[in-house]
Amino acid sequence: MIKDLLTALPQYLLPQHTLSRLMSRLTHSEHAAWKNFFIRRIIRHYGVNMDEALEPNIEAYKSFNHFFTRELKPGIRPFPDAPDAIACPADGAVSQAGAITGGRIFQAKGKSFTAVDLLGGSEERAAPFQDGVFTTIYLSPKDYHRLHMPLTGTLREMAHIPGRLFSVNTATANVVPGLFARNERVAAIFDTEIGPMALVLVGAIFVSSVETVWHGVVTPPTANAVQTWRYGEDAPILRIGEEMGRFNMGSTIIVLFGKDRAAWREGLASGLPVRLGEMIGRMR
Structure with a gap:
């Protein structure tokens, strides 16, 4: 619980919306070197499965946000057939x-x-x-x-x-x-x-x-x-x-x-x- 408190308490003091606007600018940047570096780091750190992506080539994404909201290959997530x-x-x-x-x-x-x-x-x-x-x-x-x-x-x-x-x-x-x-x-x-x-x-x-x-x-x-x-x-x-x-x-x-x-x-x-x-x- 103490660890959770230490994680959460600083957030009360942060300029949350300002930081989110800054992140928006960064994630929508189309600077190739920056967005490719950021994408590679996220893939490596979190283990993103790019085999499921409709576009597996990270250089094809115009921005980090374009990668983050990537489409999946058709049929990779089937929905249930049961009517209920x-x-x-x-x-x-x-x-x-x-x-x-x-x-x-x-x-x-x-x-x-x-x-x-x-x-x-x-x-x-x-x-x-x-x-x-x-x-x-x-x-x-x-x-x-x-x-x-x-x-x-x-x-x-x-x-x-x-x-x-x-x-x-x-x-x-x-x-x-x-x-x-x-x-x-x-x-x-x-x-x-x-x-x-x-x-x-x-x-x-x-x-x-x-x-x-x-x-x-x-x-x-x-x-x-x-x-x-x-x-x-x-x-x-x-x-x-x-x-x-x-x-x-x-x-x-x-x-x-x-x-x-x-x-x-x-x-x-x-x-x-x-x-x-x-x-x-x-x-x-």
């Missing part, structure tokens, strides 16, 4: 998974936050998820950083919720209260055949931007208040497995379903490595 399957939306590791109890979502070691806070302070937005289920998936630097649909859904609403930019690693999650409901985030609410589904894309320090396929870059810039977009007759419909967004640098996605609408598979728990497209639960 809920698919994993990302490569990564499960941070937590379970029930939303009393409106609260478990974070780590006795810490939790409310669904209302996570979804921007709206009781109306959070109501469908009362007593439902959630899973939180952390994407590390080695992972594929595009996010895909766990189920087919029609987009109803998107909210950009301003906040801090703490790291979202395990050490920080263990000690920063309400971490995922404090960080800047984008919440997308979809209507599915089992009711509302929320996909919450949580920013973090050095995450230079969050974007969606229907809107483009949502942040930066950040804002002083929650911004919302509602979608009507022309609302995008995204099929299971289709790309819905991406992190320009890595972070966390949280998936929410309503009461008695979904059940996670046995063994879906903290620390479990998961891959995009694998079945993580079933519809009810």
